[in-house]
Amino acid sequence: MQFWIIQGLNSLSLGGLLFLLASGFSLIFGLMRLANLTHGAFFMLGTYFGATAMRANSDLSIWTVAVSAGVAVAAIGGLFERLVLTRLKTNPLGQVLVTLGMSFIISDACLALWGGDSIPVPTPQNLQAPTRLFGFVFPTYRLVLVGCAITAAITLYLLLERTRLGAMIRAGVDDAQMARAVGIPVANLFTIVFCLGAGIAGAGGVLGGPILSAYPGLDADMLPLALIVVILGGIGSLLGAFIGSFIVGFIYTFGTALFPELAYIILFLPMILVLALRPQGLLGRLGA
Amino acid sequence: MNSAEPTCALEISHLRKSFGGLVATHDVSLTIRPGERRLIIGPNGAGKTTLFNQITGDLQSTAGQIRLFGVDVTHLTPYRRAHLGLARTYQIITLFDRDTLEHNVTLGLLGLRPSRWQMWRPLSYYGDLSTEARRILDAVGLLHLADSLVSDLAYGEKRRVELAMALAQKPRVLLLDEPLAGLSNAERATVKALIAAIPRETAVVMIEHDMDTALDLAETVTLLNYGRVIVDGERDAVVADPKTREVYLGV
Amino acid sequence: MKWIAAVLFAAMLVLLPSVAGDFYVNLASQILIAAIFALSLNLLVGFGGMTSLGHASFLGVAAYISALLTSRYGFAHGPAAIVSIAGTTAMAAVFGVIALRASGLGFLMITLALSQVLWGLAYRMSNVTNGDNGIAGLTRPMPFGISLDSAASFYWFALAVASVSFLMMTTFVSSAFGSSLKGVRDQPRRMAALGFNPWMIRWITFIYAGFWGGVSGLLYVYYNKYIHPTSLSTTSSAEALLGVIAGGSGTLSGPAVGAALVLLLKNYASAYVERWNMLLGLVFLFIVLVMPTGIVPGLSKLLNLRRGSR
Numbered sequence: 001m002q003f004w005i006i007q008g009l010n011s012l013s014l015g016g017l018l019f020l021l022a023s024g025f026s027l028i029f030g031l032m033r034l035a036n037l038t039h040g041a042f043f044m045l046g047t048y049f050g051a052t053a054m055r056a057n058s059d060l061s062i063w064t065v066a067v068s069a070g071v072a073v074a075a076i077g078g079l080f081e082r083l084v085l086t087r088l089k090t091n092p093l094g095q096v097l098v099t100l101g102m103s104f105i106i107s108d109a110c111l112a113l114w115g116g117d118s119i120p121v122p123t124p125q126n127l128q129a130p131t132r133l134f135g136f137v138f139p140t141y142r143l144v145l146v147g148c149a150i151t152a153a154i155t156l157y158l159l160l161e162r163t164r165l166g167a168m169i170r171a172g173v174d175d176a177q178m179a180r181a182v183g184i185p186v187a188n189l190f191t192i193v194f195c196l197g198a199g200i201a202g203a204g205g206v207l208g209g210p211i212l213s214a215y216p217g218l219d220a221d222m223l224p225l226a227l228i229v230v231i232l233g234g235i236g237s238l239l240g241a242f243i244g245s246f247i248v249g250f251i252y253t254f255g256t257a258l259f260p261e262l263a264y265i266i267l268f269l270p271m272i273l274v275l276a277l278r279p280q281g282l283l284g285r286l287g288a
Numbered sequence: 289m290n291s292a293e294p295t296c297a298l299e300i301s302h303l304r305k306s307f308g309g310l311v312a313t314h315d316v317s318l319t320i321r322p323g324e325r326r327l328i329i330g331p332n333g334a335g336k337t338t339l340f341n342q343i344t345g346d347l348q349s350t351a352g353q354i355r356l357f358g359v360d361v362t363h364l365t366p367y368r369r370a371h372l373g374l375a376r377t378y379q380i381i382t383l384f385d386r387d388t389l390e391h392n393v394t395l396g397l398l399g400l401r402p403s404r405w406q407m408w409r410p411l412s413y414y415g416d417l418s419t420e421a422r423r424i425l426d427a428v429g430l431l432h433l434a435d436s437l438v439s440d441l442a443y444g445e446k447r448r449v450e451l452a453m454a455l456a457q458k459p460r461v462l463l464l465d466e467p468l469a470g471l472s473n474a475e476r477a478t479v480k481a482l483i484a485a486i487p488r489e490t491a492v493v494m495i496e497h498d499m500d501t502a503l504d505l506a507e508t509v510t511l512l513n514y515g516r517v518i519v520d521g522e523r524d525a526v527v528a529d530p531k532t533r534e535v536y537l538g539v
Numbered sequence: 540m541k542w543i544a545a546v547l548f549a550a551m552l553v554l555l556p557s558v559a560g561d562f563y564v565n566l567a568s569q570i571l572i573a574a575i576f577a578l579s580l581n582l583l584v585g586f587g588g589m590t591s592l593g594h595a596s597f598l599g600v601a602a603y604i605s606a607l608l609t610s611r612y613g614f615a616h617g618p619a620a621i622v623s624i625a626g627t628t629a630m631a632a633v634f635g636v637i638a639l640r641a642s643g644l645g646f647l648m649i650t651l652a653l654s655q656v657l658w659g660l661a662y663r664m665s666n667v668t669n670g671d672n673g674i675a676g677l678t679r680p681m682p683f684g685i686s687l688d689s690a691a692s693f694y695w696f697a698l699a700v701a702s703v704s705f706l707m708m709t710t711f712v713s714s715a716f717g718s719s720l721k722g723v724r725d726q727p728r729r730m731a732a733l734g735f736n737p738w739m740i741r742w743i744t745f746i747y748a749g750f751w752g753g754v755s756g757l758l759y760v761y762y763n764k765y766i767h768p769t770s771l772s773t774t775s776s777a778e779a780l781l782g783v784i785a786g787g788s789g790t791l792s793g794p795a796v797g798a799a800l801v802l803l804l805k806n807y808a809s810a811y812v813e814r815w816n817m818l819l820g821l822v823f824l825f826i827v828l829v830m831p832t833g834i835v836p837g838l839s840k841l842l843n844l845r846r847g848s849r
Binding site for chain 1: 656659664666777823
């Protein structure tokens with residue numbers, strides 16, 4: 001019983017991390033029609049920033065670190081979007097290719113700066129004590145991660161549905177040309193959303209550090225999971241990304257625990273099923 | 289099914305297409321005889337092009353049935369319908385810009401031939417395709433441009449290539465979506481003559497706003513409005529019908 | 540003129556081992572392998588408009604099947620090669636069905652996800668694939684009893700295979716089917732209305748490209764006598780894609796030129812710096828921003844301009 005509960009919680013916490021990764025990816029895709037292949041690298045960059053900061057000073061609160069790393073990664077993303085992506089407005093394939101190039105640059109830079117060995121990230125001290133609930137023992141940090149993902153989801157939802165910025169983003173997602181015609185500054189919106197997506201990924205990377213640790217190839221491990229999440233959930237749908245993240249979190253965690261060698265293949269199955277039955281994804285709209 | 293020629297080339301019954309809450313075509317029923325010349329008219333947004341897209345299979349119908357020479361094609365893919373003798377042109381010119389006129393028409397010919405799957409021989413091996421493509425270009429008066437790129441053509445010439453590609457298929461039912469749109473008077477006369485010369489083996493269904501030219505070509509007329517058939521019948525009867533005046537003049 | 544140039548070029552290729560040392564002959568073999576791989580990817584990217592970021596799947600899987608069959612299950616090279624190519628082609632058929640549910644960026648994401656899954660599998664199924672250690676100590680085949688262990692003999696073998704593959708892919712592109720493929724790339728709706736089956740055309744092309752990707756994978760494992768999960772990585776797919784785009788996607792010889800340039804760059808750069816991935820990334824940015832149509836179309840445009848001005 002303890003096995004199932006612990007693995008269940010592990011699934012939820014991985015799902016939460018995936019949501020932090022995939023929600024930004026999905027948002028960027030929905031608005032900019034851009035498959036941002038740098039997204040895994042943004043996440044990894046966050047993890048390395050977090051690992052460095054928290055190992056250097058164990059008194060730092062993980063929240064402070066996550067926010068500052070998020071801002072730093074958002075700034076890098078913003079520069080990239082302004083300096084490179086905007087030059088390729090009419091070349092969607094070129095945009096994808098430069099995001100791929102950028103991901104190579106970031107991951108190789110990480111390798112050069114932090115070396116080839118895995119860097120473990122300590123769990124914050126105040127979250128190390130296990131939580132006892134209904135007679136079971138839970139690792140507190142993983143519970144907190146699930147809470148973070150839910151908070152992020154609600155915040156993003158409110159941002160999109162209840163604010164002026166959100167209304168402009170939704171208009172852009174529906175029809176960028178029309179949005180431009182009615183005077184919405186779509187170019188600025190692109191930069192904001194790209195920064196936002198990169199920032200969430202960076203902060204997610206910090207929060208993922210204590211359970212994943214920082215290592216070369218983390219980006220290549222995370223990106224396909226995010227891709228599968230958005231293929232499952234439907235590209236450009238926030239709720240789809242939320243549901244897809246937890247589905248992938250569960251399948252991957254239980255797959256790894258029960259059939260360690262086949263976990264990757266098991267990930268295929270829901271993706272194939274969804275593509276066969278609903279190619280637009282669980283909650284995607286056709287043509288999106 | 290008996291071996292005699294079916295009496296209907298195209299038979300549409302209770303066809304409907306809705307996009308979410310918006311209904312584009314509403315219980316449309318039509319019958320086109322083999323070789324018939326039919327004009328479809330109606331204000332913008334009446335559902336004319338949607339109807340064409342349903343007939344060709346570019347849009348799946350929400351309800352209703354489409355029969356082509358007695359065969360139920362309602363759920364067939366567009367390319368299967370093409371093999372049953374259906375061809376079309378597009379209101380917005382849809383050609384292969386970076387290829388020559390001859391190549392464009394050749395694709396029209398190739399589409400219905402088994403040799404389209406051949407991957408071990410160069411296309412130029414099939415000399416008859418080239419001969420046939422040039423013959424068709426000659427028929428629409430564009431032989432002298434056979435080796436030019438489509439992107440170098442004038443708009444009116446592109447319209448004629450649209451027509452040539454469809455005619456290359458020797459269709460039994462040909463759908464023309466505004467074949468005269470955007471043409472000058474002289475070009476109109478040319479294209480009108482080309483349409484008039486289409487052999488009688490082909491039933492022609494045409495959407496057109498230019499009544500002066502199009503009515504001359506039509507035997508029968510269907511008036512659509514808000515996705516419904518308002519009037520349907522012989523040309524003169526439809527023109528004289530008070531409902532036609534009502535739709536067009538708002539009287 | 541063109542004929543003379545072609546004959547001279549062919550003679551140069553055949554005679555290369557008698558004028559160049561082993562180092563350059565080996566480099567030339569690697570270029571030939573990369574060229575076959577890039578040409579097969581170009582069928583998808585350039586002629587089919589299907590940008591795949593998972594083409595390394597076919598190279599890697601063909602190489603792994605051959606490596607496993609010959610080193611572990613005692614297969615002779617002939618049967619192992621047949622099983623390897625057949626298996627890779629069958630996998631392409633399955634991957635094609637999955638990836639072609641989407642188009643454009645969706646297609647790209649699915650191919651990337653599928654290949655990443657294979658890469659992860661090669662790493663983690665270490666009792667089969669030997670994981671990060673890779674499979675070493677492999678042998679080269681001996682077609683008609685001729686040993687391919689010398690640099691020159693392997694080069695000629697690779698040259699023969701590359702010539703056949705170039706000829707077949709060129710014919711494929713200029714065939715009736717190739718015309719259909721280009722038509723479906725440019726105007727899929729129109730092609731369907733003309734009686735072509737766009738899905739089937741794309742799927743067959745995907746399988747054909749997978750087949751040649753598998754052939755290049757076999758040569759790859761014969762050449763290296765070693766196979767490692769990196770052959771399945773995104774980097775491996777991306778190198779080929781960079782070759783295709785740098786050389787000029789949708790041209791016949793461009794991808795071969797591009798693949799050669801990427802390989803030379805990789806060889807020379809790695810002699811001086813360890814940072815190949817960073818360099819690869821920078822070259823990607825440079826090519827896409829500065830010469831998005833590729834080197835070969837750019838050069839031929841330049842040549843035409845000069846001819847025109849005479």
